Amino acid sequence: MNREDNVYSAYVQILKEELVPAMGCTEPIALAYAAARAREVLGEVPDRVLVEASGSIIKNVKSVIVPNTDHLKGIPAAAAAGIIAGKADKELEVISEVSDGEIQQMRAFLEKTEIKVVHVDNGITFDIIVTVYKGKDHAKVRIANYHTNIVLIEKNGEKLLEIPVEGEKEEGLTDRSVLNMESIWDFVQSLDIEDVRDVLDQQIAYNTAISDEGLKGDYGANIGSVLLDTYGDDIKTRAKAKAAAGSDARMNGCELPVVINSGSGNQGITCSVPVVEYARELASGEDKMYRALALSNLVAIHQKTGIGRLSAYCGAVSAGAAAGAGIAYLCSGGYEEVIHTVVNALAIVSGIVCDGAKASCAAKIASSVDAGILGYYMYKNGQQFYGGDGIVTKGVEATIKNVGRLGKEGMRETNEEIIKIMVEE
Template identity: 65%
Template sequence: MELTKEEYRNFVEILKEELTPAFGCTEPIAIAYCAAKARETLGCLPEKVVIEASGNIIKNVKSVIVPNTGRLKGIPAAAAAGIVAGEASKILEVIAQVSDVQREQIREYLEQACFVVKALESGDKLDVRITVSAKGQEAVVRIARSHANIVRVEKNGEVLLDREGENCEVSGRKADRSGLSIEKIITFAREAEISDVQEILDRQISYNYAIAEEGIKHDWGANVGSVLLRTCGTDVKTRAKAMAAAGSDARMSGCELPVVINSGSGNQGITVSVPVIVYAKELHSSAEELYRALLVSNLIAIHLKNGIGPLSAFCGAVCAGCAAGCGIAWLQGGRLEDVSHTLVNSIAIVSGIVCDGAKPSCAGKIASSVDAGILGYSMFQEGQQFYAEDGIVSQGVENTIRNIYRLGAKGMCETDEEIIRIMTHCD
């Protein structure tokens, strides 16, 4: 297979759009960004803040620490950080620069202003609408469909931006993800000019490995990575799982280091890259070999998530961990057949893991998913595989991926609603 010039450019654009830096768990950061934009539109410090959010946003903000706030949690804390200290122009790095004085101001503002949190009963699974008011003035900002996608801005009833009806388009996106396939991804990974992707991947390697090292060295969350190393040894397989888990533990617990995300998620960005980096170090792979393996892992994760959507009851770590296994297979000489079997085998093992929000246990799910990705390749090396009609496995890797789309986007809708009811104590 050969890629057309248009297909090649599209793959590069996908990577540019998806592999962006973010500071903090992307759901609370989306709220902070929305709130910062609302304050900017209002033109003064709001006296009242009404935050309406979809169930999946509530689920993913409930238990995670908002960075640069002095370990505050929750929707009001994320909004207050954006209002007091946010720079809307920095988008998902909106609260990357917060002074000690501003941290104290965030706490004071939470006590002084009126915050109201409401669940959005209709709309997108990723949906935030913030209304701010002061001195008779009012501003409204809504983000939907992706974490930085502002679809509506109002001030005093005047509509300044309206993109709410553009259901299929996300602001700023130019690349078409519908043409992704494992065969095309492998072709792109083989043929890509490294200069076209090096800057993107260098940033991912630098940022994501740094937070993984921080997670191993210090006390973050449930310390899943450290537990793995102490109890399971230090072989490359264990290190790959441990480092990815450690990066998640640090991120979920408010570590003030940025990461490069994948499919809108920092945890997925860490999971899809760090295990591949660990294996590349162990195998003494060249820089070029690592870049091409990361192209495989990143794009396969994007392919999997594209049909599920950014938020679902289907755990995104599964997509990223299985994709990491494919990148590891590439590093060891695997190509289309090896990668396809690795993906099908690993998906068959861990596709039942559910997402119950962003929190320390994400690290454990990441470790399990990376383990499945590695096992999926080991099975293929040993001549073993899961066959069509084994559960959700179908003949051909793309058919199995379509089954995952159905499971994540449709089959788990009621599961998602029940998880949200459990987490919000709604009987």
């Protein structure tokens, strides 16, 4: 593959679109972003707020702590944070700069302001509509299909921006259908590191920093520390523990940013931190580490393209399999080792469901990274899962397609049932 090829350019652009910084769990941050923008359009602090959200948004915002709020959690907290302290031009870092005074204002706002939350189903998985009111005035902002995709801005009934929402099409992003394992492998071999150095440097810096903080602090269930205390600090355990620690930190109020993948900080951590840890352990060198990270990130994005941004299928599974691919490459594996690692990993943990963002995500990440590592060592030792073994079929692309079908179509009812369970609590 040459740098002049359209596919090469598309892959570089996909990495730049997906590997962006975010503070906190991305669904409450997207909600805060919509609320901040709505407040800007209204021009003043509202006295009433309506949040309409799809079930998957409700599921992913319900239980997670919103950063820079002094441990507030849930949809009203995310909306209040955006309204009081949000800077909409910072997008997924919308509440990265919050003063102590603003935190107190958030609490006062939550106490005195009606914030109504309504579950809506407009036929898409990712849907946030925030309407803010002040007297006779109101402003509305809608985000659809991905975290920064504002498709409607309205004030007092006048539409200032309206972009048609055509199903779950991701308008404005590079077509992900160009991704396939063979081309990803070709791209990684041909890659001029300078084309992606900035995004990968930021991913390494941010995601390892929050991982280290997770191990130092007391966050969530402290899965990383439990793993290290129980199983020792060999490279396989460290790879799992450090990824889990980063998740525990960001799910439980840590105010450090992460670089996301497929719209998810947990997935960004999962497909990068284990790869960086292995590269350092093996003294792979900078060039090989960057190529392994490009491989892992693109493999994760490729899998998630068929599943969608939000699903009842745990995104850590895709990212863990992708991390396994990066690790296989660092261990001198070739294309066959990489694709069989992915298939093996998916066969092991594709049954993990997503029941929203919260502390147990860290444990699911540890299990998914473990599956990625085991998937590689299985193939290295002459073992693999074959076509006909459950959802595994002949060929890596066919298996990834099956997983996409499982996650997007097969688990729709599962997702609805999970949401009902969570809402009824």
